[in-house]
Amino acid sequence: MDRRKFLDTLLWTSLAGAAVTPLAALPGYLVPPEGVLRGKRINLGRIAPGEAKVGNSGARVVIAVNDGGLRVFDAACTHDRCPVKWVRETRIFRCDCHGAEFDAHGKVTKGPAKEPLAALAYSEENGEIVVD
Amino acid sequence: MIEWLESRLGLRSAWTSATTRLTRPLPAGAGYRVTLGVAAATILLVQCCTGALLALYYTPTLDGAHDSVAVITQELRFGWLARSLHVWGMHLLVGILLLHLLAEFVRGSYRAPREMIWVAGVVLFAVIAAGVFTGQVLPMDQEAYQGLKIAGATAGPLGPLVIGSRDPTDATMMRFFVAHILLIPAAFIGLLVLHALLVGRHRLHGATAETSGDPTFLARCATASLVTIAALAILAFAWPKGLEPKADFTKSIAESKPLWLFLPLYQAKKMGPVEWFVLFGVPLLLVALPFLDRGQSRRLTLIAGFIVITAVAALGVMGATS
Amino acid sequence: MIVLIAALFLVQERADTPEACMKCHTEQANELKGSVHARETCISCHGTDEVVKNPRGTVSHRHLPTLKSWRGRNLVEDCAACHTGIYDAYRVSGHTIDTKKPLGEMKKGCLDCHAGDDPELTPGGRAHGIPKASRGAILNSCRGCHQTSSADYVSGRQLYQDQDVLDGRISAIEVAMRGRGSKPGVSVREVTAALAGAKRTAAELQIRQHGLQFKSLEELRASAAGPLEASYYSQSKKEKEFEGRWKYAVPFLMFVGASIVFVQLRARKGTT
Numbered sequence: 001m002d003r004r005k006f007l008d009t010l011l012w013t014s015l016a017g018a019a020v021t022p023l024a025a026l027p028g029y030l031v032p033p034e035g036v037l038r039g040k041r042i043n044l045g046r047i048a049p050g051e052a053k054v055g056n057s058g059a060r061v062v063i064a065v066n067d068g069g070l071r072v073f074d075a076a077c078t079h080d081r082c083p084v085k086w087v088r089e090t091r092i093f094r095c096d097c098h099g100a101e102f103d104a105h106g107k108v109t110k111g112p113a114k115e116p117l118a119a120l121a122y123s124e125e126n127g128e129i130v131v132d
Numbered sequence: 133m134i135e136w137l138e139s140r141l142g143l144r145s146a147w148t149s150a151t152t153r154l155t156r157p158l159p160a161g162a163g164y165r166v167t168l169g170v171a172a173a174t175i176l177l178v179q180c181c182t183g184a185l186l187a188l189y190y191t192p193t194l195d196g197a198h199d200s201v202a203v204i205t206q207e208l209r210f211g212w213l214a215r216s217l218h219v220w221g222m223h224l225l226v227g228i229l230l231l232h233l234l235a236e237f238v239r240g241s242y243r244a245p246r247e248m249i250w251v252a253g254v255v256l257f258a259v260i261a262a263g264v265f266t267g268q269v270l271p272m273d274q275e276a277y278q279g280l281k282i283a284g285a286t287a288g289p290l291g292p293l294v295i296g297s298r299d300p301t302d303a304t305m306m307r308f309f310v311a312h313i314l315l316i317p318a319a320f321i322g323l324l325v326l327h328a329l330l331v332g333r334h335r336l337h338g339a340t341a342e343t344s345g346d347p348t349f350l351a352r353c354a355t356a357s358l359v360t361i362a363a364l365a366i367l368a369f370a371w372p373k374g375l376e377p378k379a380d381f382t383k384s385i386a387e388s389k390p391l392w393l394f395l396p397l398y399q400a401k402k403m404g405p406v407e408w409f410v411l412f413g414v415p416l417l418l419v420a421l422p423f424l425d426r427g428q429s430r431r432l433t434l435i436a437g438f439i440v441i442t443a444v445a446a447l448g449v450m451g452a453t454s
Numbered sequence: 455m456i457v458l459i460a461a462l463f464l465v466q467e468r469a470d471t472p473e474a475c476m477k478c479h480t481e482q483a484n485e486l487k488g489s490v491h492a493r494e495t496c497i498s499c500h501g502t503d504e505v506v507k508n509p510r511g512t513v514s515h516r517h518l519p520t521l522k523s524w525r526g527r528n529l530v531e532d533c534a535a536c537h538t539g540i541y542d543a544y545r546v547s548g549h550t551i552d553t554k555k556p557l558g559e560m561k562k563g564c565l566d567c568h569a570g571d572d573p574e575l576t577p578g579g580r581a582h583g584i585p586k587a588s589r590g591a592i593l594n595s596c597r598g599c600h601q602t603s604s605a606d607y608v609s610g611r612q613l614y615q616d617q618d619v620l621d622g623r624i625s626a627i628e629v630a631m632r633g634r635g636s637k638p639g640v641s642v643r644e645v646t647a648a649l650a651g652a653k654r655t656a657a658e659l660q661i662r663q664h665g666l667q668f669k670s671l672e673e674l675r676a677s678a679a680g681p682l683e684a685s686y687y688s689q690s691k692k693e694k695e696f697e698g699r700w701k702y703a704v705p706f707l708m709f710v711g712a713s714i715v716f717v718q719l720r721a722r723k724g725t726t
Binding site for chain 3: 205206207210211212213215216348350351354355358359361362365366369372373374375376377
Binding site for chain 1: 208213361
């Protein structure tokens with residue numbers, strides 16, 4: 001390889017390196033860590049015993065139920081992320097999309113879902129339930 | 133495989149013809165002055181890329197704008213880098229463009245048959261200044277809000293067109309955003325292509341067959357481009373841009389200085405008729421330059437030019453220190 | 455008849471402004487002004503009344519036996535009229551046996567811890583001149599019944615110390631975080647949320663500590679103090695990490711530098 005071609009190769013290699021280095025940072029930028037793009041806090045107000053409430057911040061839906069203790073879950077069904085509903089009579093969460101069901105503690109009892117409902121931390125401010 | 137692509141797209145032959153054109157002889161003693169335009173174009177390209185990345189997460193509303201910029205600057209991985217590159221790119225771009233204008237003015241490269249290169253360039257500068265202005269409104273910090281209100285005031289009868297209503301609304305943010313990412317880039321890409329093609333057609337002013345370039349114009353441009361990129365990266369890493377305080381619409385605006393590029397206009401506004409000179413007189417002179425200066429001797433033009441430049445710079449300094 | 459009615463009007467006075475009370479009860483009014491309740495008035499606790507001038511020249515309150523917050527009545531419930539949260543907490547403390555009994559016969563009422571020991575105060579002054587709650591005075595009152603070596607006393611004093619530490623950390627971290635909210639590359643969201651939560655918990659502790667359930671109080675305190683420290687620590691770590699950002703620039707700058715060198719070499723050594 002003569003000198004010209006050698007220099008050519010060197011040049012293109014280093015240019016390629018300079019181009020690739022920023023590209024390596026790109027995926028990290030395009031998909032931010034969990035929680036960064038989270039919307040506003042969700043205030044569910046007071047929840048009487050036996051009552052369930054749904055709240056949302058944009059497409060992020062949470063459901064809280066006061067059934068022998070207060071529990072807050074991410075309302076997204078673990079099968080395909082449709083929001084679940086609380087069925088008071090049978091004390092279960094039901095997803096209308098494909099019929100998945102979860103018990104009052106979020107565990108799967110029926111349906112195409114496999115993972116339990118994600119439990120969420122909440123804080124109580126002036127008696128009202130708030131989820132970050 | 134390569135041959136298949138080559139016969140369909142003809143990329144290799146396009147590359148060869150382009151590089152051949154770019155390795156033509158240079159004017160004697162040209163130095164790196166002639167590469168200022170290429171450096172500016174490089175920064176413009178970087179601005180487009182970083183701007184696209186920023187636009188992915190920006191929300192053009194009165195309330196959400198600053199919050200989205202805060203998320204970019206503080207929480208996204210390398211978001212601070214995208215923003216810092218974009219802000220430093222703005223400063224560097226305007227600085228290099230002013231030097232480019234000055235260099236070409238001194239070289240006299242606006243003379244026949246290159247008048248349209250100069251005119252296109254001046255319009256390009258105005259478009260980029262508009263780009264800078266629309267861009268600095270977007271973060272909705274206190275300075276941005278002030279700039280927005282001043283825009284409405286300066287536009288006079290065109291105020292409703294700029295702002296869209298008596299007080300700025302989300303629609304106002306949207307039109308500044310669309311102007312900044314769509315309308316102005318469309319304008320400057322068209323103008324830049326025209327400008328570059330015309331330079332290629334007429335070649336650099338002062339180049340003759342006898343003067344030889346060593347290293348070649350291509351090499352000089354590539355070097356200038358790379359040096360600019362390196363400088364931009366160093367500036368962004370060394371002095372990353374932080375967050376300014378969010379605009380408080382309920383408070384009356386504390387007097388704050390605009391971007392340094394607009395300081396002459398800011399000062400001129402306080403001086404009555406001078407405002408018209410800076411806003412209209414100077415741009416008109418710039419555009420008309422190739423048609424005013426046709427004579428043999430350039431001495432008069434150079435003197436007049438330096439007077440104008442000094443006057444505008446003086447206004448700028450007065451604006452900065454007042 | 456008309457003369458009688460007129461006479462009634464002449465001798466009766468409504469005592470329905472603080473100024474009216476202060477005509478006779480200046481000492482109590484002054485004690486109130488120097489107390490933690492300085493912004494309250496006589497009316498806040500005692501309500502209004504009518505004052506009647508007796509034929510002999512003395513005055514008497516018309517509704518004395520039924521006047522609110524009057525001596526002989528149970529003051530804990532009077533304090534509870536405003537300090538509801540504290541009263542709710544206090545009821546589980548084990549210190550309120552038989553609240554129907556008058557003051558002095560209860561195990562411990564509000565005044566026993568909060569009125570201080572100032573001998574200058576009048577008999578009613580202990581209620582009017584309540585100073586700001588002082589931990590020393592309160593612990594003094596505890597020692598009236600509890601041994602300093604007893605588990606209750608030790609737990610109580612420990613809680614106080616931990617609360618002091620928490621309050622101190624909240625202020626210190628708040629001061630330390632000033633100006634750090636506008637720096638690039640580092641988010642202050644976590645610390646801000648932890649500070650807000652810690653302040654809410656500290657306020658809640660002030661109220662719930664009256665219940666003297668030391669174990670659950672300690673858990674409450676820890677539930678705020680833990681995240682506060684953790685978030686501040688991670689904040690410092692994030693800032694350190696940002697300071698090391700040049701390690702990302704170096705490879706890139708090296709490639710660019712090499713490219714510049716090769717461009718220059720290429721241009722000098724060969725033609726296209």
